[in-house]
Amino acid sequence: MMIESAMGGAMGGPKRGRTRERILDLTLALFNDRSPERVTTAEIARTAGINEGNLYYHFRTKESLVLALFARFEDEAGALADRGAPPSPGEARTYGEFLASWFAIVWRYRFLFRDLLALAAESPSLVEPIRALSGRMRVAVEALVRRMMADGLVVIPEEDLPAILANVWIVSTYWAVYLSLQEGVDRLDDTHLGWGLNQVSSLFRPYLTPSARDALFSASEPGDPPAV
Amino acid sequence: MMIESAMGGAMGGPKRGRTRERILDLTLALFNDRSPERVTTAEIARTAGINEGNLYYHFRTKESLVLALFARFEDEAGALADRGAPPSPGEARTYGEFLASWFAIVWRYRFLFRDLLALAAESPSLVEPIRALSGRMRVAVEALVRRMMADGLVVIPEEDLPAILANVWIVSTYWAVYLSLQEGVDRLDDTHLGWGLNQVSSLFRPYLTPSARDALFSASEPGDPPAV
DNA sequence: GTCTATACTCTGATAGAC
DNA sequence: GTCTATCAGAGTATAGAC
Helix, strand or coil: CCCHHHCCCCCCCCCCCCHHHHHHHHHHHHHHHCCHHHCCHHHHHHHHCCCHHHHHHHCCCHHHHHHHHHHHHHHHHHHHHHHCCCCCCCCCHHHHHHHHHHHHHHHHCCHHHHCHHHHHHHCHHHHHHHHHHHHHHHHHHHHHHHHHHHCCCECCCHHHHHHHHHHHHHHHHHHHHHHHHHCCCCCCCHHHHHHHHHHHHHHHHHHECHHHHHHCCHHHCCCCCCCC | CCCHHHCCCCCCCCCCCCHHHHHHHHHHHHHHHCCHHHCCHHHHHHHHCCCHHHHHHHCCCHHHHHHHHHHHHHHHHHHHHHHCCCCCCCCHHHHHHHHHHHHHHHHHCCHHHHCHHHHHHHCHHHHHHHHHHHHHHHHHHHHHHHHHHHCCCECCCHHHHHHHHHHHHHHHHHHHHHHHHHCCCCCCCHHHHHHHHHHHHHHHHHHECHHHHHHCCHHHCCCCCCCC
C-alpha cells in the first residue's frame, strides 16, 4: 500500500520481490470466491504460477495467508474508523460517502465475513482482533448516527437506537448473501454495491426528516434495483 | 416428530430401529455447534456410541447426512409456510407468533444458514431446494406483511416494501452471528431467540400504527435485552 | 445392524538441491 | 527465491466377518 513507492529503480524484471504481494492479491480473489477452507495451497501456488514449495517460502502456513489478509483489511478499515465521521458535518452527502467507503472495504475482503464464526474458530488469534475491529466500527457508526441526529437529519427515539445499530451491522455484512441466493446473482461485482447500500439506508429511511430525504445518500441512488 | 407415537410395544430394547434417528439428532447438534466441514464422521460415530463402519451403514456418505437434515428442516418450514398467515387475521398477536415459529425452526437448523453459499457449493443438489424454500418463505412473509397492512396494523409505502422484506430475511437469518460475535455470547441458546425476534420486529416498528404498537409482538417482549 | 480392519485420497507442510 | 521430491496426518469410504 505504502510500500509500492518505497521500491528503488530496476523496473526491468516484472518480479522484484513482489511475489509475496502477488500471492496475497490472488489469494484474496480465491478466498472471496470460495471460503479459505475450500481453497488449497496447491491451487494458490498453481494460480500464482509458482511451485507449492515456493509458496511455503513466502507463507509458512496457510493460516498466515489469512492473517496477512486480515492485517491488510484492518489497515484499511482502521483508517476509515479513525477518520471517523466525515469532515464536513453539515454536508449530508458525506454521510453516504462514509458508508460507501466502509462498504467498499467490506466488499474487498468479503471472505472474512462469510463465516466469521468459523474464521474465529480456525484462527483463534483472530478472535480478539475481529471483536475489537467490529466494536470499533460499531462505535464509529453510532457516532455517525448521533451526529446525524444532532444535525437534525434524522429523528430516532433513543430506545430504538441499539436495535437499529445492530441491524446496520447485520445488513451491511450479509446483504451479499441474500442477493446471491435469493436473487440468483452468481457472481457479484461492484455494481451490486449500490443495492447493499440501499438496504442499509432503508433502515434509516423512516426516521429521516423530510429535508434529509432528498440530500442523503444521493451518491448511492437509493431507488436503484440490483443490476441482475 | 409424529413417528414416536406410531411405534408398537417392545419398549425393552432402547434401540428399536431408531439408530438412524439418533444419529440425525446428534449430528444436528454437532453441525449447529460447528459447521459440517469441521465435524468428522469419526466424531459423529463416536458421539453416537457406534462404530464408524456402522455409521456408514445408515448413511453412505457424509453429504447424505446434510441432505437428510435439510429434508427435516424443509418439512417443518414448508408446513409453516403453507399454513401461511395465522388463522385469525384480526388478532395482532398471532403475527408475532408466526414469526416466532419461523424463528424457532431456523434456530433448530441454524447450521444450514451459517454459510448458505458454502452449503450450496458443496451440495449442488441443495441449490434449488434452498432457493425454492427461500423464495417460498419470502412469499409467505410478504403475504403476512400485506395482511398486516390490510388490517391497518402497519403503514408501509409500497416503494419501501421490497427493501424491508429483504432486510427481514437478512436479519432473521444472521442475527445470531452478530450476537455471538459482537456481544460475546459464546453459546447461544433459546433464551436469545427473543433478542433476534426483537431485531426483526424493530424493522417494522417505525411503520406501526399506534394501536398496533401495544398489541403486536407482545409475546416476545420487545424491550428485552439479550440475557448475556 | 454392528463391528474390525483397511484402502485411498487430499492437503498442509518439510528438506534440500539449484 | 524457486523448484523437486517426499512425508505425515486427517478424513471419507469400503469389504467382509459376526
